[in-house]
Amino acid sequence: xxxxxxxxxxxxxxxxxxxxxxxxxxxxxxxxxxxxxxxxxxxxxxxxxxxxxxxxxxxxxxxxxxxxxxxxxxxxxxxxxxxxxxxxxxxxxxxxxxxxxxxxxxxxxxxxxxxxxxxxxxxxxxxxxxxxxxxxxxxxxxxxxxxxxxxxxxxxxxxxxxxxxxxxxxxxxxxxxxxxxxxxxxxxxxxxxxxxxxxxxxxxxxxxxxxxxxxxxxxxxxxxxxxxxxxxxxxxxxxxxxxxxxxxxxxxxxxxxxxxxxxxxxxxxxxxxxxxxxxxxxxxxxxxxxxxxxxxxxxxxxxxxxxxxxxxxxxxxxxxxxxx
Amino acid sequence: xxxxxxxxxxxxxxxxxxxxxxxxxxxxxxxxxxxxxxxxxxxxxxxxxxxxxxxxxxxxxxxxxxxxxxxxxxxxxxxxxxxxxxxxxxxxxxxxxxxxxxxxxxxxxxxxxxxxxxxxxxxxxxxxxxxxxxxxxxxxxxxxxxxxxxxxxxxxxxxxxxxxxxxxxxxxxxxxxxxxxxxxxxxxxxxxxxxxxxxxxxxxxxxxxxxxxxxxxxxxxxxxxxxxxxxxxxxxxxxxx
Numbered sequence: 001x002x003x004x005x006x007x008x009x010x011x012x013x014x015x016x017x018x019x020x021x022x023x024x025x026x027x028x029x030x031x032x033x034x035x036x037x038x039x040x041x042x043x044x045x046x047x048x049x050x051x052x053x054x055x056x057x058x059x060x061x062x063x064x065x066x067x068x069x070x071x072x073x074x075x076x077x078x079x080x081x082x083x084x085x086x087x088x089x090x091x092x093x094x095x096x097x098x099x100x101x102x103x104x105x106x107x108x109x110x111x112x113x114x115x116x117x118x119x120x121x122x123x124x125x126x127x128x129x130x131x132x133x134x135x136x137x138x139x140x141x142x143x144x145x146x147x148x149x150x151x152x153x154x155x156x157x158x159x160x161x162x163x164x165x166x167x168x169x170x171x172x173x174x175x176x177x178x179x180x181x182x183x184x185x186x187x188x189x190x191x192x193x194x195x196x197x198x199x200x201x202x203x204x205x206x207x208x209x210x211x212x213x214x215x216x217x218x219x220x221x222x223x224x225x226x227x228x229x230x231x232x233x234x235x236x237x238x239x240x241x242x243x244x245x246x247x248x249x250x251x252x253x254x255x256x257x258x259x260x261x262x263x264x265x266x267x268x269x270x271x272x273x274x275x276x277x278x279x280x281x282x283x284x285x286x287x288x289x290x291x292x293x294x295x296x297x298x299x300x301x302x303x304x305x306x307x308x309x310x311x312x313x314x315x316x317x318x319x320x321x322x323x324x
Numbered sequence: 325x326x327x328x329x330x331x332x333x334x335x336x337x338x339x340x341x342x343x344x345x346x347x348x349x350x351x352x353x354x355x356x357x358x359x360x361x362x363x364x365x366x367x368x369x370x371x372x373x374x375x376x377x378x379x380x381x382x383x384x385x386x387x388x389x390x391x392x393x394x395x396x397x398x399x400x401x402x403x404x405x406x407x408x409x410x411x412x413x414x415x416x417x418x419x420x421x422x423x424x425x426x427x428x429x430x431x432x433x434x435x436x437x438x439x440x441x442x443x444x445x446x447x448x449x450x451x452x453x454x455x456x457x458x459x460x461x462x463x464x465x466x467x468x469x470x471x472x473x474x475x476x477x478x479x480x481x482x483x484x485x486x487x488x489x490x491x492x493x494x495x496x497x498x499x500x501x502x503x504x505x506x507x508x509x510x511x512x513x514x515x516x517x518x519x520x521x522x523x524x525x526x527x528x529x530x531x532x533x534x535x536x537x538x539x540x541x542x543x544x545x546x547x548x549x550x551x552x553x554x555x556x557x558x559x560x561x562x563x564x565x
Contacts, residue, residue: 004563025418044351054511056518056562058494065489068355068436071347077440168396172403179407183452186476191453244480257479264446264480271449 003055010046017043018066024073032073040070091317093273096266098313100239103246107196107238112231114200115207122208132205141206145215145222163286170282174230178237178274182267185241188248192241199234221295224302225288228309229281233274240267240274277309345472345484347436355436358487359472362464364427365485371423376405407448414444424485434482443481450477497521502563503556506543514561521558524551 017039024032047063084092097104122128129138177199184191210219243263251259284305289298343361346354383401387394413421419431419439431439431447454463454475463475472484498521509517524532536550545553 002563003561041351044349044353047353054514054518056522057515058492058522061492062494064355065492067349067353068357068489071349071355071436072432072438075350075435076438162392164396165392165399166396168399168403172399175403176407179449180452183449184456186450186453186480187456260480261482264450265442268442268446268449271445 001053003050003053003059006046006050006053006055007059013039013042014046014063014066017070021066021069021073025069036070037074040067040074043067043070088269088272089276092269093276094313094316096269096273097236097239100243100266100270103239103242104236107192107235107242110193110196111200111235111238114197115204115231118201118204119208119211122205123212126209126212129205129209132201133209138209141210142213142215145210145218163290166290167282167286170285171279174233174278174282175275178233178271178278181234181237182241182244182271182274185238185244185267186248187245189242189245192238192245195241196234196238217295221298221302222289225298225305226281226285228302228305229277229284232309232313233277233281236270236277237274240270243267243270343472345486347434349436357432357436357484360427360429360485360487361473362467364429365467365473366460366464368421368423368427368429371426372410372421373423375422376409380405410448410451411441411444414439414448415441420488428488428490429485430488431483431485434484439483443483447477447481447483450480453477495522495525497558497562498524498555500552500555500559502559503553504560505557509561517554517558518561521555524555 017036020033020036020039024036043063044067047060047067050060050063118128118132122132133141177195181192181195181199184195207219207223210216244260244267247259247263248256254262288301343359344356345359346356348354380402384398387398387401390397410421414431417425420429424430431444433439433443451463454460454466454477456462460475463477466479467473467475470479474484478484505517520535527535532551533548536554537547539554540547540550543550543553
């Protein structure tokens, strides 16, 4: 068949497909029309014919562009994160954490181990704190948690707008740290390990120092509530980063690139859960931890939150439900 | 047009001359993508950076009037704009952040599909490592040594930054009498004649004559008539003789 005959015979089909594609490209949620897949398949057929028959390259280029647009619409990712969110929270996230228990364990030892270890050391040898924190930082922290100076150095009647300011700050600061801890895992896990140790050492030093000078009451009652979510989240972000690094160190039977891609797909889900945890933590930190309830209540609620987080990660999603 | 003759089993493919990247679709056709190199990508990033700076500056000016509430909103906005700007634009605007849109680029997955939430999140979170140790050094090194110019985030996410396709303009061939070729043309010869006819408007008349006169002898016409002869054959290939 001559090219001009071929073109004039199929011109209409191509224009129709191009119109369908315009519609699909304009809105992400436009329902796919029933005649789009067959029209696209016909076009692929025409493209193959045109190539095999040696038609002019400008015609082939045009058809190729149309095919590329069709390919992108036919095979685009239609998963909607909002739709799968509830099943991810109820079962997917804790399952993922249990599946990656090895990395979670290593990250916990790095982070919580260094936190507890340095905390104890600073408690026993008080001058050690100055080798980890500068003198100004120490005095600033002392001022913040001074039990005599009232409520965390601020007036008890803290305006709700100030809670807002802190909420925003915690979100930005903490999720930023979690993202860094995760991303730097790409450097063979070294970055994640560094951030886990670094944060563990800093927090541990502050905790040990404040307990030793007698501000332990204000400090522990402040941190116990949101700590359940925040410390777990940082640990999990570290675990996700270590997973990336491990894929590069020991890719198994895959190429390093392939192993990295697979590991990244899993660990980014973990980061989704980490973000949820940190949002909750920021909310608790801004509105509950700084509120003026008695320490006893805060300890009780804090302990319950820890229990909740641990049992969620350990037990949620163990039973498969049909409608998941 | 990539023309691969039937290859023997285990034969290695010849290295391509250009940076085009072929995606084979489930329908069995090859779609060419054109990966974008370091310079257009850095320019696109610079544009995005400028836009973000401008937007943040304006918002902070406005939020300064709201006191503490403004600080809270401001930090949330700073967080969203610094970590989510790229992800939101890439997923919701067909792989194009404003900078990429201006530079004519877009992000796609390795198999040519549009980018989804998880891949976009991965490539943009790992941007943090690409920026290390200073001024995107890791990203630039990775981009320069990779055959399809991927930075580290692209490697992990399995994504590709490509040039957007520009619509093809099809010139009309000179109106001459369609001719039958004096001998049977192979596919490649046929394509060459058609390309000559379609692209002669982009060349100077002298060059057109020079190219055509190469074929004067096999076509058995005098050199000055070769252009008309070739146009006639092209017409004949396209339409009824």
